Amino acid sequence: MWAIAIRSCLFISMLAAGAVPVIAQHEYTSSEIEAGRQQYAANCTRCHGPDGDNVANADIGHGKFRRASTDEELVQLIRNGVPNTAMAGMNNISEPNAKTIVAYLRSMAATAAAVAALPTGDAARGKAVFESKGGCTNCHRIGDVGSRAGPDLSQIGAQRRSVELHRSLIEPDAEIVPANRLIKIVTRDGATITGRLLNQDSFTVQLLDAKDEKLKSFSKSNLREFAFVDKSTMPSYKDKLSTQELSDLISYLSSLKGQAQ
């Protein structure tokens, strides 16, 4: 699986992005990259951040490695660590899993171009865009301000890459995280409720009504319809915000690391 590269999404995205130079020894399948993304989120984000640029002089999200260059060296570094640094050896990560992390690191470097082309953002200005022109608080919550209808963004900067935030702002339907899908139910007497799915079992469903933000529990036998909403309810900001405003907004969202555990 590791050695045999079948077809690379990375290659396609490289072309689309205008051929970003990366030194990958392998081409990777999209499933390897996705597996690596999950491994990275579970093992690496805490120190390196979602964009891989949290550690000084080790911008691993943009292919800037100080102590390794080949994929094999990176796998060894992940598993053995770097002596006398905070980078501990992570031998709990199996070699195949470490390889998927390398696959993801290579793909990060390749796809970072979309935001690299944006002007430098300003988080303070981005906050103003979030709260006024963007109207983001109508659906999103940060800390104890804003609506609970959409995903809570208090820690979004610790969870999502800048490129992912950029894509969500431009193409909200491109990727909807399963947990963030809205659910729509229609009761037998015709009432329609859209909200965030909190829990369900064989007989009942619990949700947060997006409209009045109340917690509601229903017996499924009293429902006529019960399904996820395919499309995002978020508008595209492609033509709503200037390039600078988009960059500011992304800077602001990237700065939101949250506090509480």
Added chain:
Amino acid sequence: MIRRTILLTLITAASLQAQVSYERILRAGQEPQNWLTYSGNYNGQRYSSLVQITPENVKNLELQWIFQARSLEKFEATPIMTDGIMYTVEAPNNIVALDAATGRVFWTYNYTPAQAARPCCGRVNRGLAILGDTLFMATIDARLIAVDAKSGRPLWNVAVAKPESGYAMTVAPLVVKDKVIVGTAGGEYGIRGFIAAYDAKTGKEAWRFYTIPGPGEPGHETWPASNNAWEHGGASVWVTGSYDPDLNLTYWGIGNPGPDWNGDDRGGDNLYSCSVVALDADTGKLKWHYQFSPHDEFDYDSTQVPVLVDTQWQGSQRKLMLWANRNGFFYVLDRATGQFLLGKPFVEVNWASGFDEKGRPQRIPGMTPSAQGTLILPGNQGGTNWYNPSYSPKTGLFYIPTWANYSSLYVKQPVEYQEGRNFGGGTPRPTTPTGIRTTVNNYAKEDEGYVPFAQSIRTPAK
């Protein structure tokens, strides 16, 4: 058919109303379908005016739902109820939001306490507080956590004290105005207890009251000048206080001094252990105190909710505080001044014979822990403990869960303080089997004066 469907939908659809404002908590008694604080009301009475369940129909109650906790710990929490949603704690520190009609879970907030947490007497929690849309939980690793009541998402999480030093919290916080008040446990590990208030929005500490006064503060002289016993003299808080909005005083019961069963190195009354303290809710400043058990050596924590009652007392309207203490005595105090009005045993007591005019217990000579053991009534669990009393304004009766005819053999042992280690100084040994009974006190029957034990419901010994 349509009507039936609508009805069913109404029944199954529970809803959360956002604002549990301070004003709403002040008037909690006006919405008996809800339970907005640990004790249901600021006065600590735990009285419900709901009338659907009666002595006649209680036998017809049937099981409606079961919530299966993912925990093997005990439930000691009193749930918060707001508009059909029940919030409770799955011990030690997971918050669960349930649909009260069906028991179905909306969300769970999972919190794993630090390994250092070593709470004496169980990894338990007594419940939550709510203000606005925010829930507050005190944890066994001595942190205070604010969680969004609708999504279960944590908002802030602050350290109250160091679990490595033996601090823990099992108390349900008390919200007063814009502050969240908690107290620390850990009296069996040599802590110096305190009560502290935190800003509900930010978690920033607003005030702190040490339950053992420091050098230069009134009450410090009740600890030896020759050693530093006061620095790890215990005086925990285990159970939530109450609040009088007119006096703006919040009342808290304080636990035993440490070492629990050996007072040799802590000569003096050991304030404010085994006391009730009345604090200004805005500043934490002490207004008055009353000590139920000076220089306690029997683990007689004042770990009870102060019950506040406004009624006639010997011919005049008074603001009273009723208290059935772990030490076996039932008390009536004036809660504006702390004046001692009455003290009577509600179970068998052999460590004190009565009280002087100011309410200081008159000790019976020889009744202290000893190397060979001394038989004391009530025993180490006390005449009652943390299980809450209640008061009915309808009957005028005070209800106490009690341990009857119950003693322990108190054996004293030497102990040295080591940070975070057990600091008991002895062993209370069980003696006779005991039963549990509920004692009902008619504390203020005007025509006959005080009549204890209007009724007693005894559960046979097991």
